[in-house]
Amino acid sequence: MERNPPPRVGLAAVAREAGVSTATVSNTLNRPEIVAAATRARVLSVIERLDFVPNTTAASLRTGTNRLIGLVVPDITNPFYSEIAKGVAAAADEQRLGVILCNSQDDPVRELSQLEMLAEQRAAGALVVPITADAKRLARLRSLGTHLVLIDREADDGCSTSIDDVAGGRLAAQHLLSTRGDDFVLVNGSHAIPQCIDRRSGARAALSAAGLEPDDLVEYEVTEMTTEAGVGVARLLLTAAEAGAPLPSGVLCTNDQLAIGIIRGLTQHGVSVPEQVAVVGYGDLAIAADAPIPLTTVEQPKYALGHAAVEMLVAEIRGEQSGHRHSTSVFRPSLVVRDSAP
Known part of the structure; x- marks a missing residue:
């Protein structure tokens, strides 16, 4: 005889058990920095005890976005981009975001198609290591309506992380x-x-x-x-x-x-x-x-480049309604001396 699965714990049940509003539970999950530490700890404890799993599909329908972001790189086999991806993944975990990795294969047409796909899927935003610095093409990427942060490239109009x-x-x-x-x-x-x-x-x-x-x-x-x-x-x-x-x-x-x-x-x-x-x-x-x-x-x-890009993207998403100023982070490289040129 088949058994019905136990009923799914909802946001209201967590709020009731923790003695807070549903908005506080939502903020604990999505904007933890604005929730008092003691309250946040209490809510997280209840979430763990009740085995609460957020209904991200319903949330995305309400807000028009989801908790997925895209990372578009020219070549996933290049170790440089692999290290950037590690920084992106770590920052995304901290922000409770999922990452869709796209490989443009050094093809501008493929790159645009992948960004259009992310926009169609209502991704929260996209991080892009652009293939070229063509201003018109970059403007086309931004026109898709998805929040966009450039990596390893300074942007004239938008957020970016780059290296000097x-x-x-x-x-x-x-x-x-x-x-x-x-x-x-x-x-x-x-x-x-x-x-x-x-x-x-x-x-x-x-x-x-x-x-x-x-x-x-x-x-x-x-x-x-x-x-x-x-x-x-x-x-x-x-x-x-x-x-x-x-x-x-x-x-x-x-x-x-x-x-x-x-x-x-x-x-x-x-x-x-x-x-x-x-x-x-x-x-x-x-x-x-x-x-x-x-x-x-x-x-x-490289790791810092990817990590900072996610933080910029999150800041841009959260600042959409209250006003957001684009920013650029330029990291300074350093020389590592080894045996090939002591």
Whole structure:
């Protein structure tokens, strides 16, 4: 004989048991910071004892939103975005939010489609690592009506969290200047990527500050910022050396994957790193510390970037009615010195 499940405990039952209003119970779950600590503790104790589960579906029907947010990244296999996602997930847990992870696969059309889907599902908001900085396209994303916070990109009109990549490029170049002199080259991604432009600008600023000519900086631009692309640039350096050109004393790469590729390509052909060529990366991914030759690199606060973005999104959602001022958090990178460029 089948047994009927026990009746579901409702919000009113929790309020009655805790001796508070249903609004206080709701605030304890959704806006705990405005509830007195003692009251909040009492309500949470009753919730646990009665095994109360909020009816989020009903709440979303009443308010027109739900407790889900979206995170749209260009490539979920990239460790940089994985670390950002960890920060997003931790902050979302703190705010009792669920996260839908979307992979745009470096495709602007797919990125827009995913944001439209989030808007159709009435997601509370979206966090986006945008593929390009096209102002018209970003305005289109905002026009969908979903609260939006950009990650790793400064926004002209809206909230965003980003990293001062000009400062990061300057740090890396200053380190090579102080340890190897001005005979280093830059291995960079596409100039269509704002971060690549900023890191290049920082390196050039370091040369200028040292009384050197920024235009003398030799740059190798690659279409994909991968380990394989770094190996390819190493081959170009070795080919030039065979033709009589000296190897550079240092190589500054605008991400860690390129730097690992440079090291692999050089050492496979008998070039010693760092004795002959010092190599500096950017990002401080897990592969940097774990590489056969631990990589000197620029550390980016990736976890903090994602965590702060969620806090901004929540503030924007809650401030919609009372008035909200957009804000930008810019995190400063730091240099981590390891064996590849001591």
